[in-house]
Amino acid sequence: MKLTLEQIQQLYIFTRQHYVEHFDVQTELVDHLANDIEQIWKTQPNLSFEDARNISFKKFGVFGFMDIVGERQKALSKKxxxxxxxxxxxxxxxxxxxxxxxxxxxxxxxxxxxxxxxxxxxxxxxxxxxxxxxxxxxxxxxxxxxxxxxxxxxxxxxxxxxxxxxxxxxxxxxxxxxxxxxxxxxxxxxxxxxxxxxxxxxxxxxxxxxxxxxxxxxxxxxxxxxxxxxxxx
Structure with missing residues (x-):
């Protein structure tokens, strides 16, 4: 099952709600979440979008997206x-x-x-x-x-x-x-x-x-x- 355009936009809103303010970082996270949600649906097709999203988000750990944002800043600085x-x-x-x-x-x-x-x-x-x-x-x-x-x-x-x-x-x-x-x-x-x-x-x-x-x-x-x-x- 593939995510709809509306669901993709909801993921962008979700990342902003979790204090990811830069669009280039949001895009990378949305891409990661979307791919992971689709993989989750392959094994649990009856899960709702929100439930699958929450399962995917929990994989980021206690600090959520903070570690990813920090890693992205380091990578960009190096670039x-x-x-x-x-x-x-x-x-x-x-x-x-x-x-x-x-x-x-x-x-x-x-x-x-x-x-x-x-x-x-x-x-x-x-x-x-x-x-x-x-x-x-x-x-x-x-x-x-x-x-x-x-x-x-x-x-x-x-x-x-x-x-x-x-x-x-x-x-x-x-x-x-x-x-x-x-x-x-x-x-x-x-x-x-x-x-x-x-x-x-x-x-x-x-x-x-x-x-x-x-x-x-x-x-x-x-x-x-x-x-x-x-x-x-």
Whole structure:
């Protein structure tokens, strides 16, 4: 016996009632429940839909769907870091390696200059302003999509959160910049110091681009491919 469309929708409601708010996770759980209910009906065909559903739900244990949601978050986090790493590696291959070397050289020169701290400060301020604008756009699109579709996607929310978390790195680097003026001049102009600072800021720029520009587009691609219900507003 196969579940009807109405019963499938009831399963979606059931998962929401049990505190599963993300549609992509709901879909996986509904698929699991539906398959299990159909298997239960093969051995107990006289069971009602509700009874079969409850039997299936009890198999998730005392904490219900909580463990599954946690596992899904871990799996998605692992996937996002793989995406970040794959796109970050592109910057160390042709042709992007040329731009990476240029950025690194620019920051090296800046760190050696007596005006270096002002250049680095300005660079971070530009990144911060642009990032806030992009974050506002992503958040606005996120809210519009939830309002229009009534669906919330874990992938999209986690990527937005990753973008926000990335900004915590900027204040730390601002503090480091201001510390330049408190260091011994011989240390500031030493090769190891300038190379270290240039490397840090080069990686910061690359990471910023991947998180702000690449990941949101990748999220759209992945969600559209796996969930036809996902559409940009």
């Amino acid at each position: 996002y870091w793989k995406i970040i790493w794959s796109f970050a590696k592109d910057w160390f291959q042709l042709p992007k390696i040329i731009l990476t070397i240029f950025i690194f050289t620019l920051f090296t020169i800046a760190c050696r200059s007596k005006f270096g701290e002002y250049f680095l400060f300005s660079s971070l301020m530009i990144m911060c302003v642009y990032g806030l604008i992009k974050a506002f756009q992503l958040k606005n699109n996120f809210k519009k999509r939830i309002k229009s579709t009534g669906k919330k996607w874990m992938l999209e929310e986690m990527i937005f959160s990753a973008g926000m978390g990335f900004f915590t790195m900027i204040p730390i680097n601002l503090i480091n910049i201001f510390n330049l003026s408190n260091l011994d001049e011989n240390m500031i102009y030493s090769n190891w110091f300038t190379l270290l600072y240039a490397a840090i800021f080069t990686l910061l720029v690359i990471g910023f681009y991947v998180v702000i520009e690449v990941l949101p587009k990748k999220a759209e691609e992945l969600l559209t491919k796996n969930y036809p219900e996902y559409k940009l507003v």
